[in-house]
């Protein structure tokens with residue numbers, strides 16, 4: 001398992017170096033819109049899935065040859081399921097002053113020990129998609145022991161305990177949480193949670209389930225106005241216009257695989273980067289949904305994702 005991926009450009013976090021603490025695909029949710037694919041291990045039991053020292057040394061090695069804007073704990077599932085997350089945070093804090101972010105579905109913050117483990121990050125980006133239990137269950141297909149009320153309570157407690165910034169992500173899906181009632185409910189709950197920012201998202205990459213349909217730009221703008229003040233739309237990541245080596249390489253790679261599928265060896269040779277760096281870049285682009293993989297004659301090739 002590769003513990004770092006990218007760096008990849010993120011609208012919310014700049015050039016983000018991802019740290020993956022979770023085996024594919026272990027999560028407390030199985031969201032319709034997930035870009036990583038269906039959850040194969042649905043759990044709320046934390047575990048030390050991978051050795052802390054190996055994760056930390058992979059991050060340290062990567063920081064020798066890249067300077068991201070943010071180091072982001074994220075990846076192939078729900079990162080708060082990793083019981084060593086506090087140790088990883090402490091070690092990264094000790095080696096770098098780069099901003100540290102946590103991308104999470106927020107489902108486990110009702111547990112005090114989980115909140116305590118992540119307090120030393122700079123930004124936490126939890127998700128909230130509905131104020132109603134039935135819609136919550138339809139969109140997230142959560143672990144049976146999870147309920148919306150306990151998750152909202154956990155987010156409010158996190159707000160109280162946590163001194164960093166909270167960016168609350170709301171993923172909007174056509175026909176699920178875009179009605180007046182849903183939006184009113186979300187606005188009321190968001191006010192109670194009191195995040196530093198509300199970030200509106202929708203489906204922009206192939207989702208785990210075809211019923212997850214995006215909202216159009218005009219509707220997203222109207223919803224942004226409805227939420228008011230501290231709300232942003234974060235639905236698309238601009239790759240262009242950034243004079244950063246990693247972004248240039250990503251653009252070159254995407255241009256190449258638009259023409260023909262490439263293997264990881266092809267990518268390493270074409271970009272003149274090591275196999276390790278090629279694999280980190282590929283993993284980042286797979287997780288962000290920019291590319292997909294396909295097997296042919298026993299070999300894995302990478303293709304540009306087709307937007308549904």
Ligand code: SF4
Pocket residue numbers: 027028029030031033034035036039076077078104105
């Ligand atoms: S979107 Fe996030 S929370 Fe939802 S299933 Fe995928 S990894 Fe889990």
